[in-house]
Amino acid sequence: MWRFGKLALIVSAVALTVAAAAPFPASIPVPVDFQPEGIATGPSHTFYTGSLTTGDIYRGNLRTGKGALFVDAPPGRSATGIKVERSAHRLWVAGGVTGHAYVYSTRDGSTLKDLVLNPAGDSLINDVMVTKYGAFFTDTFHSVIYKVPLGPGGRIGSPRTIPLSGPAAVVGEFPNLNGIAAPSDGHVLILGHSSRAELYLVNPWTGSSRTIALSGGALTPGTPDGILLDGRTLWVVQNFANQLVEIKLSPDLSRGRIVSTTSNALFRVPTAVAEDGHRLALINARFDLGFPPPFGPGAPPGTDFNVVQLDKP
Numbered sequence: 001m002w003r004f005g006k007l008a009l010i011v012s013a014v015a016l017t018v019a020a021a022a023p024f025p026a027s028i029p030v031p032v033d034f035q036p037e038g039i040a041t042g043p044s045h046t047f048y049t050g051s052l053t054t055g056d057i058y059r060g061n062l063r064t065g066k067g068a069l070f071v072d073a074p075p076g077r078s079a080t081g082i083k084v085e086r087s088a089h090r091l092w093v094a095g096g097v098t099g100h101a102y103v104y105s106t107r108d109g110s111t112l113k114d115l116v117l118n119p120a121g122d123s124l125i126n127d128v129m130v131t132k133y134g135a136f137f138t139d140t141f142h143s144v145i146y147k148v149p150l151g152p153g154g155r156i157g158s159p160r161t162i163p164l165s166g167p168a169a170v171v172g173e174f175p176n177l178n179g180i181a182a183p184s185d186g187h188v189l190i191l192g193h194s195s196r197a198e199l200y201l202v203n204p205w206t207g208s209s210r211t212i213a214l215s216g217g218a219l220t221p222g223t224p225d226g227i228l229l230d231g232r233t234l235w236v237v238q239n240f241a242n243q244l245v246e247i248k249l250s251p252d253l254s255r256g257r258i259v260s261t262t263s264n265a266l267f268r269v270p271t272a273v274a275e276d277g278h279r280l281a282l283i284n285a286r287f288d289l290g291f292p293p294p295f296g297p298g299a300p301p302g303t304d305f306n307v308v309q310l311d312k313p
Contacts (some may be wrong), residue, residue: 024279025065027266028307030058035292036305038081039283041274042106047307049283050079050093052292057104062276062309071109077102081127081226081272088154092135094125097294101125101137101148103156117146117159127179127226131186136204138177138191143169145207168200168209179227181234188253190229192236197221201253216258219245226272235273237282242267244282246313266308282308
């Protein structure tokens with residue numbers, strides 16, 4: 001009995017070792033016709049992505065590739081950029097053309113807040129970043145950011161509109177302001193502008209801005225989308241270029257050098273990137289098949305969508 005018991009332990013240990021060493025899947029499907037746009041990661045290799053057309057939230061696992069619908073959103077909602085606030089077990093969601101932002105519990109998917117940032121149809125609430133000072137949202141239609149303050153105990157305050165000044169306030173051809181990121185101390189925001197292919201440092205209290213000077217190349221106009229700050233590395237997704245750009249920033253974040261541009265056969269117009277340890281996860285929006293309403297007819301029925309996972313270059 002002892003020998004058989006010892007053998008069983010050895011077999012179990014080997015099985016666990018093999019499972020731990022199994023590679024993360026390079027591609028993870030999300031539901032057909034889901035029309036995702038944003039992606040966020042949480043503990044234990046969890047990822048979330050939201051639907052532009054329904055506002056539903058899908059939750060999956062980057063290790064196993066398995067997942068299921070997590071939030072069955074009420075009619076009329078939409079989901080663009082999303083972020084996980086791990087300390088409070090909350091998921092923040094930009095609401096696109098609805099003018100709203102939504103806050104969900106990552107425990108059970110319940111709606112914690114439905115916030116009105118601007119009237120529906122007058123905004124494209126594009127992306128969100130959560131810092132210790134609050135949640136900040138970009139608006140592709142207007143030269144503003146929206147701040148939802150966080151009070152004692154993580155209490156969610158009333159939204160405020162902060163007008164931008166400086167280069168970030170310049171409106172170009174559609175699309176305009178898009179991705180948003182911030183260092184861990186939240187003392188400054190980084191905003192991306194799609195049509196102008198520029199990056200800005202923005203004061204989160206006053207809205208004043210300055211351009212981040214880039215060297216080593218340039219971003220492709222019309223394509224910069226979601227961004228991710230990883231220490232002093234800024235990752236920029238270039239959607240229709242099917243590229244992920246790596247930028248090394250100076251200590252004060254005022255300058256950046258493009259050090260790599262990654263292409264991948266699995267990229268199909270990716271729009272956002274999230275981090276999971278030494279891996280990056282990008283969501284394919286497939287806008288080449290059609291922008292969703294009200295900007296276009298959307299992708300044809302039966303279109304498949306997926307998350308692309310790769311090691312950091």
